[in-house]
Amino acid sequence: MSSPTQLNKIIAPREIKKLKIIPLSGMEEVGKNCVAIEYGNDIVVIDMGLMFPNEEMPGVDYVVPDIAYLEKNKKKIRGIVITHGHLDHTGAIPYLIKNLANPTIYTLPLTAEMIKDRLAEFKMEKKVFIKVVGPDNQINLGAFDISFFRVNHNIPDSVGVGIRTPLGIIVHTGDFKFDHTPVDQEPTEFHKIAKLGGEGVLALLSDSTNSEYPGFAISEKKIGENLDELFAQAKGRIIISTFASLISRLQQIINASMAHGRKVAISGYSLEKNLEIAIRMGYMRFPREAFVAAKRLSDYPDNKLTVVCTGAQGQETSALGRISKGEHRDVQIKKGDLVVLSSSPIPGNERSIQNLMNSLFRLGARVVYNKILGVHVSGHACQEEQKIMLSLTKPRYFIPVHGERYMLEMHAQTAQTLGLPEENILVMGNGQIAEFVKDPTAPVANLARFTNHKIPIRGRVSTQKITTNYVMVDGLGIGDVGNIVLRDRQLMSQDGMFVIIVTVDNETLELVGSPDIISRGFVYLREAKGLLQETRLKVKDIVKAHTSVGHIENWSSLKDTLRDEIGAYLFKKTERRPMVLPVVIEV
Known part of the structure; x- marks a missing residue:
């Protein structure tokens, strides 16, 4: 059985x-x-x-x-x-x-x-x-x-x-x-x-x-036709920005430049790397003499130059971002330059792109983007x-x-x-x-x-x-920035930071000197002396209330009270909510 x-x-x-x-x-x-x-x-x-x-x-x-x-x-x-x-x-x-x-x-x-x-x-x-x-x-x-x-x-x-x-x-x-x-x-x-x-x-x-x-989505080849028309009309330099990984787009930009007798300069680390890979692998074909180093742009007439760069999404540290701020080592905008943004905005980047275009127009450039002329297809x-x-x-x-x-x-x-x-x-x-x-x-x-x-x-x-x-x-951190850290960053970016530093004698539990206050992004200290003086008095009152019993068991409760009560006080006075950071030093 x-x-x-x-x-x-x-x-x-x-x-x-x-x-x-x-x-x-x-x-x-x-x-x-x-x-x-x-x-x-x-x-x-x-x-x-x-x-x-x-x-x-x-x-x-x-x-x-x-x-x-x-x-x-x-x-x-x-x-x-x-x-x-x-x-x-x-x-x-x-x-x-x-x-x-x-x-x-x-x-x-x-x-x-x-x-x-x-x-x-x-x-x-x-x-x-x-x-x-x-x-x-x-x-x-x-x-x-x-x-x-x-x-x-x-x-x-x-x-x-x-x-x-x-x-x-x-x-x-x-x-x-x-x-x-x-x-x-x-x-x-x-x-x-x-x-x-x-x-x-x-x-x-x-x-x-x-x-x-x-x-149907428009053929990528249509971009080549539109670029050819644009290059034929341009009288000065053409500065064109696109995604660094759009290999087919880069090929068409270089083709149009060569057809109109323009040398091509590349600016942007990721762009240079992807171009190098595509050439090495045989996915892009053109003579090496089609290129010129960005530092040699002054050796050629403006109507014989194309600059291809990164930054069409308005990134401040990109090549085009630095050009728009006058901070690029080799390329400075001059009147008559044509800047082409050959990409579509990634959701969330619209404002950055608008700021980029505003800066370029102020410097005297003419800016062409997809709504004006078909210079990008999906x-x-x-x-x-x-x-x-x-x-x-x-x-x-x-x-x-x-x-x-x-x-x-x-x-x-x-x-x-x-x-x-x-x-x-x-x-x-x-x-x-x-x-x-x-x-x-x-x-x-x-x-x-x-x-x-x-x-x-x-x-x-x-x-x-x-x-x-x-x-x-x-930076080097992966996954160590969570919702709480983001919330803190957003709070600081909106109403700033207010740091309160109090020094307490460990034996007498009395304040040593006056509380120090550091404000960043909340109020300008020189213009808010009255508010800061009132805040210092309130901080003193809170500390005295916590130390009046002759001993303190939990310094964290003092910090929490300072954070909550000073935060509420500042909102009452300004209707702003800065991040309040209390620091208690025992001596």
Whole structure:
């Protein structure tokens, strides 16, 4: 007769393996894209990008994904697949990968070189292994077989990813648009996308950035035509600023310069590095004599010069930012200069760009930007291209990715117009988990006209959620700036800081001298002598009240009282709330 233990072993139900899609970041925001796909003991990560801080994050350099879940499961990670070389897909790698035991990175050649170059800045290039793949390669990562298909974006070697799992195919588009006249002459591999759709796609994760715009995205080649027209009309120097990673855009700027007999000077560290990589890898082709060092600009007539620089987002420390303030070593704005901002504003940077343009106009430059003349096109699909991607892949489930909440919702609406049922569209936030399990009762009839995926699978957004927070990079610190620190910085930036320094005799508990007060960003001390004198008297009263019993057990309570009562007093007098910092010194 079997023992109870043996019986339990016999009848214990087998654990049902779930396929999980976990967006760790990049949902309900633009930037820091990172998705984990998990089955059993295997995880593959798609992209690991950063995001630039918004106005509510003073002093922060970058924001990176919260990878606490991956850190707990790092033994399961079989690899990181990177779709292309933009920082919102690669930028967090140097900050985070060491916490994951340095898993292998898989990506195409240009992206690999850009990541290696970035890792070298952190002295990590020998610690991280990058496996270079081609668009026709297939790789096995645990339970996943990975294939690639070329897509058009505004940087070469951009790919989407097909992920074959035990429950079906997942397609991740990466950033894409359908450009039939691409600058790099590499068209989208429609046949590969259609082949995946023919096999049966379980879930499509697709770029939502431009989901609010109808029609098709404009071809990158149109920029070349507009630049040619602009260069033909310009009488003086052309100073043109764009994203450092827009390799295709850089090629067109240099082409236009050469066509109009202009030498090209490059200013901006990231721009110089990316240009060097693209030339070395053969992605950009032109004679070396097309260039001139920025320090030699005075050797050439103004109408024979183009300066390409960083800073189109209004960054104060960028090349164009320094030019606009008259602080650039080699380039000073002069009347007749044409400044071209060949980019679109990142949300949150609008005011910085306005300030930049104001400064340039004051110095005598003429400024051209996208609203005036088409000098920038998006690298992201609009609604008709999104429909084509959905129609080619014919997914059973659709997960819009890469975008603010309204972008995800509008992409979901586009999918519904094609007949995909609402219950098969999973609009998610960071940390939510899409789960897929085999289920013989899962309906397929309502999808028969839309998808080729016939395995009875049920998908849903789990009630479980992974905690994901903003992880901020500030100088050498990663994740040590939290909401409390940000709140303090915001408070100081709004109403300033008010420091109270009191010195107390440790034996007599009497004040030694008068309280010292330091004010920064609150009131100008010389013009507020009356307020400061009254505040000193109030500080003395508070200290006496705390020391009148002849001893003090808790100096923290004195600090708390000073902070609260002086804060309330200052608000009553000024209707401002500075950060009050009491300092008690015992002597």
